[in-house]
Amino acid sequence: MNTELAFNPADLFGLLPVLIVFGFACAAMLFEVFAKPDASRGFIANVSVFGLLVALYFTYRQWTGTEGPFSTPIFGGMMVADAYSAFFNVIFFSGAALTCLLSQRYLVAHKLDFGEYYSLVLFGAVGMAFMAGARDLIVLFIALEVMSVAVYVLTGFVRKSRRSAEGALKYFLMGAFASAILLYGMALLYGTCGSTDLAVIRRAFDGDPELAGSLMAKMGLVFVLVGLGFKIAIAPFHLWAPDVYEGAPAPVTAFMAVGVKAAGFAAIVRMFTLTFGIDSLQFGADGKGWVGVLYLIAILTMFAGNLGALHQTNVKRMLAYSSISHAGYLLVGVVAGAFGGLTGEANSAVLYYLLGYAFSTFLAFGVIALFGKEGEEYVHLSDFAGVGFKKPFLGLALTLGVLSLAGIPPLAGFFGKFYLLKEAMEVGRPEMTWLVVIALVNSMIALYYYLRLVVFLYMKDATREVPIIGSAGATAVLVVSLALVLVLGIFPDDYLEIARRSLLSLGPQ
Amino acid sequence: MNESYVSLLVLAAVALGLGTVILMLNGLLGPSKPTASKLDTFETGNEPEGDARQRFSIRFYLVAILFILFDIEVVFLFPWAVLFKDYVAAGLGTFMFVEMAVFVGILAIGLAYVWRKGALEWD
Numbered sequence: 110m111n112t113e114l115a116f117n118p119a120d121l122f123g124l125l126p127v128l129i130v131f132g133f134a135c136a137a138m139l140f141e142v143f144a145k146p147d148a149s150r151g152f153i154a155n156v157s158v159f160g161l162l163v164a165l166y167f168t169y170r171q172w173t174g175t176e177g178p179f180s181t182p183i184f185g186g187m188m189v190a191d192a193y194s195a196f197f198n199v200i201f202f203s204g205a206a207l208t209c210l211l212s213q214r215y216l217v218a219h220k221l222d223f224g225e226y227y228s229l230v231l232f233g234a235v236g237m238a239f240m241a242g243a244r245d246l247i248v249l250f251i252a253l254e255v256m257s258v259a260v261y262v263l264t265g266f267v268r269k270s271r272r273s274a275e276g277a278l279k280y281f282l283m284g285a286f287a288s289a290i291l292l293y294g295m296a297l298l299y300g301t302c303g304s305t306d307l308a309v310i311r312r313a314f315d316g317d318p319e320l321a322g323s324l325m326a327k328m329g330l331v332f333v334l335v336g337l338g339f340k341i342a343i344a345p346f347h348l349w350a351p352d353v354y355e356g357a358p359a360p361v362t363a364f365m366a367v368g369v370k371a372a373g374f375a376a377i378v379r380m381f382t383l384t385f386g387i388d389s390l391q392f393g394a395d396g397k398g399w400v401g402v403l404y405l406i407a408i409l410t411m412f413a414g415n416l417g418a419l420h421q422t423n424v425k426r427m428l429a430y431s432s433i434s435h436a437g438y439l440l441v442g443v444v445a446g447a448f449g450g451l452t453g454e455a456n457s458a459v460l461y462y463l464l465g466y467a468f469s470t471f472l473a474f475g476v477i478a479l480f481g482k483e484g485e486e487y488v489h490l491s492d493f494a495g496v497g498f499k500k501p502f503l504g505l506a507l508t509l510g511v512l513s514l515a516g517i518p519p520l521a522g523f524f525g526k527f528y529l530l531k532e533a534m535e536v537g538r539p540e541m542t543w544l545v546v547i548a549l550v551n552s553m554i555a556l557y558y559y560l561r562l563v564v565f566l567y568m569k570d571a572t573r574e575v576p577i578i579g580s581a582g583a584t585a586v587l588v589v590s591l592a593l594v595l596v597l598g599i600f601p602d603d604y605l606e607i608a609r610r611s612l613l614s615l616g617p618q
Numbered sequence: 619m620n621e622s623y624v625s626l627l628v629l630a631a632v633a634l635g636l637g638t639v640i641l642m643l644n645g646l647l648g649p650s651k652p653t654a655s656k657l658d659t660f661e662t663g664n665e666p667e668g669d670a671r672q673r674f675s676i677r678f679y680l681v682a683i684l685f686i687l688f689d690i691e692v693v694f695l696f697p698w699a700v701l702f703k704d705y706v707a708a709g710l711g712t713f714m715f716v717e718m719a720v721f722v723g724i725l726a727i728g729l730a731y732v733w734r735k736g737a738l739e740w741d
Contacts, residue, residue, distance in 0.1 A: 135724070135727045138727065139727065139730060139731065141731075142731055142734035142735055143734060
């Protein structure tokens with residue numbers, strides 16, 4: 110009998126933050142059914158936020174409890190609790206907490222006050238955390254499904270809205286196909302290497318260039334990229350994003366734009382730069398490796414996102430396209446990371462960028478979620494006209510949010526983009542210089558639609574009365590995001606050091 | 619390594635061929651005397667009634683999905699129960715017991731939820 114099965118208490122400490130979130134997700138579900146039917150479900154949001162804060166505290170303890178880039182294999186190496194997954198857990202858990210805070214009044218005002226909502230947000234965060242810690246294809250797939258199923262349901266949460274139902278159905282159908290393709294790719298990789306363990310796969314490819322060059326391995330790699338690429342909405346797998354982001358309730362849109370995207374990138378950086386980060390796969394014998402593919406996808410994604418956003422008048426759709434373009438910028442970092450090697454700075458720039466992007470997104474969506482009443486969100490550009498003077502704080506928050514997304518100093522988005530592109534330049538290859546030039550051109554295109562929103566905020570007069578759902582929770586979201594966007598932009602050193610340390614924990618496998 | 623799959627291919631081809639040939643022989647050699655009731659849809663010997671395309675109550679869906687959930691639970695419980703003595707002999711008794719307790723516990727939370735939600739009541 111296999112005694113490796115034996116229980117290891119250290120596993121529990123490594124998993125503790127995720128287990129806490131899982132426990133609170135179950136508790137939220139039970140609170141919903143055991144609370145009085147007509148009582149407000151707002152307290153479940155408070156409980157969920159409390160649980161996430163506890164989980165964040167234990168993530169912090171993991172971080173400070175050890176020196177340097179730590180890495181503890183759990184479940185016999187199928188998962189790992191390392192600095193890298195801890196870094197992403199901070200994004201997921203704080204993102205989920207901000208979502209819960211933002212949703213509390215939103216759900217009441219839109220007559221959607223159900224406790225399952227918070228339970229689903231927490232379960233989604235659990236799936237994301239497992240994705241960031243997965244070191245095995247099977248765990249990765251299951252984690253992806255846990256995350257996706259929760260988000261599908263959240264997208265369709267506004268049951269009486271056609272938009273919401275349309276978004277949920279589209280997301281579900283296409284997501285199911287993407288999952289199938291991802292699973293097919295994993296099956297092919299398993300067929301090639303005889304293992305689902307990422308470390309074993311790497312060793313198999315590393316020792317056998319012929320295996321790495323085989324058609325089966327290439328197909329496996331491409332299918333995995335398609336499956337994950339769908340989740341992070343990179344072109345040409347991005348077409349679902351605008352409809353889904355528009356249909357979902359605004360707090361869920363923020364959760365998707367931040368959490369799902371970060372989880373996808375966590376998996377991509379771990380898998381591609383690490384497991385597939387060997388020359389025969391990266392560049393291939395004939396110069397046709399995955400780096401070349403990602404290079405083209407990065408260009409395509411940036412243009413698809415920014416050009417798509419130009420003529421949007423619905424702010425949620427506009428930000429959906431903007432989030433597509435951000436996936437493109439992030440891919441520039443992943444490509445640079447492949448050239449620069451694992452210890453290269455480019456990948457830590459990706460992590461830093463994700464952190465800044467997360468809070469900028471919450472800053473923007475935190476304001477947008479407040480515009481509306483009872484099943485109707487007021488998210489047309491003209492609904493924001495004049496808000497800058499009527500509601501100075503909301504105007505300021507939204508302005509700084511979109512300016513950070515646009516990459517204006519001294520905000521988080523600026524430094525993230527600056528650092529990312531600087532590292533891409535320092536790889537010192539002519540094709541990377543071109544990629545940086547394209548990214549810069551795209552940043553300029555993006556300025557147009559970001560600034561147009563600011564123009565509406567401050568330079569146009571309101572055309573109709575717009576109901577605003579204010580609440581203490583939403584204000585807290587805005588204040589926290591605003592503070593972090595400024596701190597990340599002005600004092601980036603500490604956070605860069607954190608990103609570097611996280612990345613180092615990936616280590617040589 | 620592909621040679622090992624040849625026998626599977628042969629099996630598939632034979633199965634498909636045999637089925638096709640027998641069905642065709644049936645049509646060619648057998649007598650054909652159709653009557654109205656022979657051509658009718660078979661519905662457990664009764665007179666067929668109504669259209670097959672009708673609306674089903676959403677409750678069937680709920681019951682079916684809950685059935686699958688708890689059916690799978692038994693699928694996992696059964697081999698665990700059969701092997702449990704071996705696990706105890708190998709010194710893994712407590713571990714395996716706690717593992718299964720966690721699994722059943724999670725399902726119990728789900729059961730409590732659907733119960734309170736009223737998904738188990740038909741009306």
